[in-house]
Amino acid sequence: MDPLTASPDPDATAAPLGKRARNRLAVEADILRVAREHLATDGAAALSLRAVARDLGMVSSGIYRYVESRDELLTRLIVDSYWSLATAVRTAHDATPVDDLEGRWDAIGRALRSWAVGHPHDFALIYGSPVPDYEAPAERTEEPGTAVLVLLVALLDDVRRAGRLTAPDRLGLVAVHAEAGVGALLEAPMFAATELDAVTLTQGLAAWTLLLGSVTSEVFAQLGPVPDGRALFECLLAASRRCVIAPAGD
Amino acid sequence: MDPLTASPDPDATAAPLGKRARNRLAVEADILRVAREHLATDGAAALSLRAVARDLGMVSSGIYRYVESRDELLTRLIVDSYWSLATAVRTAHDATPVDDLEGRWDAIGRALRSWAVGHPHDFALIYGSPVPDYEAPAERTEEPGTAVLVLLVALLDDVRRAGRLTAPDRLGLVAVHAEAGVGALLEAPMFAATELDAVTLTQGLAAWTLLLGSVTSEVFAQLGPVPDGRALFECLLAASRRCVIAPAGD
DNA sequence: AACAAATGTGAGCGGTGCTCTTGCTTTACG
DNA sequence: CGTAAAGCAAGAGCACCGCTCACATTTGTT
Numbered sequence: 001m002d003p004l005t006a007s008p009d010p011d012a013t014a015a016p017l018g019k020r021a022r023n024r025l026a027v028e029a030d031i032l033r034v035a036r037e038h039l040a041t042d043g044a045a046a047l048s049l050r051a052v053a054r055d056l057g058m059v060s061s062g063i064y065r066y067v068e069s070r071d072e073l074l075t076r077l078i079v080d081s082y083w084s085l086a087t088a089v090r091t092a093h094d095a096t097p098v099d100d101l102e103g104r105w106d107a108i109g110r111a112l113r114s115w116a117v118g119h120p121h122d123f124a125l126i127y128g129s130p131v132p133d134y135e136a137p138a139e140r141t142e143e144p145g146t147a148v149l150v151l152l153v154a155l156l157d158d159v160r161r162a163g164r165l166t167a168p169d170r171l172g173l174v175a176v177h178a179e180a181g182v183g184a185l186l187e188a189p190m191f192a193a194t195e196l197d198a199v200t201l202t203q204g205l206a207a208w209t210l211l212l213g214s215v216t217s218e219v220f221a222q223l224g225p226v227p228d229g230r231a232l233f234e235c236l237l238a239a240s241r242r243c244v245i246a247p248a249g250d
Numbered sequence: 251m252d253p254l255t256a257s258p259d260p261d262a263t264a265a266p267l268g269k270r271a272r273n274r275l276a277v278e279a280d281i282l283r284v285a286r287e288h289l290a291t292d293g294a295a296a297l298s299l300r301a302v303a304r305d306l307g308m309v310s311s312g313i314y315r316y317v318e319s320r321d322e323l324l325t326r327l328i329v330d331s332y333w334s335l336a337t338a339v340r341t342a343h344d345a346t347p348v349d350d351l352e353g354r355w356d357a358i359g360r361a362l363r364s365w366a367v368g369h370p371h372d373f374a375l376i377y378g379s380p381v382p383d384y385e386a387p388a389e390r391t392e393e394p395g396t397a398v399l400v401l402l403v404a405l406l407d408d409v410r411r412a413g414r415l416t417a418p419d420r421l422g423l424v425a426v427h428a429e430a431g432v433g434a435l436l437e438a439p440m441f442a443a444t445e446l447d448a449v450t451l452t453q454g455l456a457a458w459t460l461l462l463g464s465v466t467s468e469v470f471a472q473l474g475p476v477p478d479g480r481a482l483f484e485c486l487l488a489a490s491r492r493c494v495i496a497p498a499g500d
Numbered sequence: 501a502a503c504a505a506a507t508g509t510g511a512g513c514g515g516t517g518c519t520c521t522t523g524c525t526t527t528a529c530g
Numbered sequence: 531c532g533t534a535a536a537g538c539a540a541g542a543g544c545a546c547c548g549c550t551c552a553c554a555t556t557t558g559t560t
Contacts (some may be wrong), residue, residue: 020506020557045295048547059509061549070548128379130470170420172488172497181482205473205482206489210456212472213463220380222462223455232431232455238422239456239493247422270526270537298516309540311518320517 028066030056032080035073039121049073071134074125078136081122082144088115089148093155101164101245104155109211109237112148116215117229123219127212149208150190156204157194159245166246168199171206178202207243210236278316280306282330285323289371299323321384324375328386331372332394338365339398343405351414351495354405359461359487362398366465367479373469377462399458400440406454407444409495416496418449421456428452457493460486 034055038047049070053063067073092111096103116123126145159165168175175198182205183198185191196204214236216222218229226232284305288297299320303313317323342361346353366373376395409415418425425448432455433448435441441451464486466472468479476482 018558024506049549050547060547061510061551062508064549065507124379127472128470129374170492171485172492173485174488177481177484177488180478181480181485182477184477202482202485206460206486209463209467209486210460213459213466216463216466217459220378222377227432227434228430230431231427232452234427235421235423235431235452236456236459238424238427239453242420242422243489274537299518300516310516311520311541312539314518315538 024066027056031063031066031073032076035077036080039077039125040119043121044074044077044125047074047077074134075136075140077122078125079140079144081119081126082141082147084119084122085112085115085126086144086147090151093151098158099162101155101159101162102241104158105207105241105245106237108148108151108155109240112211113215113218113233113237116219120219123215127216128220146190152204152208153190153194153196156200156244157196160196160200164245165200166203166242166244168203171203171243173199173202175199203244207240210240210243214240274316277306281313281316281323282326285327286330289327289375290369293371294324294327294375297324297327324384325386325390327372328375329390329394331369331376332391332397334369334372335362335365335376336394336397340401343401348408349412351405351409351412352491354408355457355491355495356487358398358401358405359490362461363465363468363483363487366469370469373465377466378470396440402454402458403440403444403446406450406494407446410446410450414496415450416453416492416494418453421453421493423449423452425449453494457490460490460493464490 031052034052035047038051038055047070049063049067050060052073053060056063067076089108089111092107093104096107098104116127178198178201181198182201186196186198186201191201214233218226218233281302284302285297288301288305297320299313299317300310302323303310306313317326339358339361342357343354346357348354366377418428428448428451431448432451436446436448436451446454464483468476468483
């Protein structure tokens with residue numbers, strides 16, 4: 001089991017960290033590790049605090065000294081998964097030359113797919129049906145949850161700046177609909193450094209929706225058994241790319 | 251609660267149907283009705299046979315006379331939802347003139363969305379993350395599950411026949427990838443009456459993936475709060491339509 | 501050494517899916 | 531018509547779950 005965790009450690013307190021505090025961190029890490037194992041083998045719905053405690057050799061009630069509730073554990077796993085995905089995608093993206101726009105899109109898409117295929121349950125945790133009666137606290141998931149989108153927005157703006165944007169009418173986009181649909185979103189801080197308009201953002205959303213839909217469809221086997229998932233994905237990846245980036249000689 | 255059910259009744263046995271058999275059918279219908287209510291209010295994961303039995307005034311063990319297990323009840327709900335969705339989509343589609351290709355696509359898309367928005371938990375049951383340790387028996391879900399796809403395939407073939415197909419290179423489709431990805435699928439009986447090739451089918455899958463992704467994204471709120479979901483959907487619907495149907499004057 | 505905070509422990513509550521046995525009622529058949 | 535079979539309601543019970551509480555123990559600090 002890979003560590004999966006890579007959340008940046010904002011407050012690297014150099015406090016001495018007594019024996020007790022150190023042990024607490026270790027136990028918390030153990031809990032998260034075992035929980036991830038259970039998640040990977042049995043899925044989120046089957047995640048049981050009692051089972052995790054049992055695996056760690058502690059009494060069932062003891063785990064509540066370290067984890068507030070099952071939902072809280074789920075939240076930690078979700079945040080963890082978000083970071084894991086974000087770093088995987090970012091790593092792949094950053095390994096591609098900035099001026100290779102198509103390459104950057106493909107890198108993001110392929111990284112997303114391979115992460116999702118490798119961590120299907122984690123993927124389901126963040127992009128699957130929401131767990132009933134549970135809502136991830138926005139203040140903890142917002143940053144990692146939008147990390148991938150931030151990357152996409154930057155790429156989208158680079159495409160615009162390079163004059164490589166696919167013509168919106170190729171997607172049949174109606175400006176007034178796009179404005180109504182996502183215009184207000186452009187006020188978000190995420191778009192502060194960009195010069196994106198509603199139509200372009202909508203193009204980006206179409207591409208992202210197609211991309212995410214491709215991965216979802218494959219991971220959740222929504223189309224039943226497909227001869228070659230990888231090949232099909234390459235086709236859909238190309239289609240999603242074309243939603244935003246026009247072919248070179250155009 | 252609308253009946254939701256509309257599965258065709260293939261064997262309308264005119265058997266006398268004694269008192270006992272009649273009661274059994276009534277109880278089974280009651281169970282499904284109450285289960286659907288619970289599903290609509292609390293979601294699939296919170297569906298409890300005990301709670302359903304309690305609502306029906308029967309002892310917890312009694313419900314097992316009518317339902318084999320919780321999974322079996324889930325299967326029935328899934329099949330039910332499939333039929334409900336399929337008839338909603340089919341009804342909307344059939345109300346559109348056959349030669350209005352764009353209209354037919356839009357009708358399917360809008361019907362899908364409005365059904366999903368109106369029955370979010372049922373939608374999650376069908377197109378959400380699969381329930382762990384549970385796999386819907388293919389022989390019971392295949393027919394209703396592919397009903398919508400059958401409709402799309404027919405439309406796709408009509409588009410091809412009308413010479414209105416979007417040029418595949420607009421989607422950046424690579425023939426060899428498409429062949430590897432979905433070529434073998436064309437052997438399925440679903441495509442018997444059509445003359446579709448792998449590339450065209452892949453186009454259709456791209457369009458469907460984008461369409462389904464749009465709905466999923468909205469119902470599961472994957473993008474967070476969006477100003478106007480309806481307007482955004484119209485944009486993505488148009489984009490998905492353009493994956494298969496070229497503009498009229500082309 | 502003494503004290504308070506952090507931690508470990510086990511019992512217990514109400515909930516779940518599911519099985520089994522015990523009677524009772526309805527149906528079907530000789 | 532009577533009897534045997536099949537269907538059914540009811541309850542106890544098993545193992546699991548999330549979670550709480552009172553209590554004992556350990557630990558770090560004053």
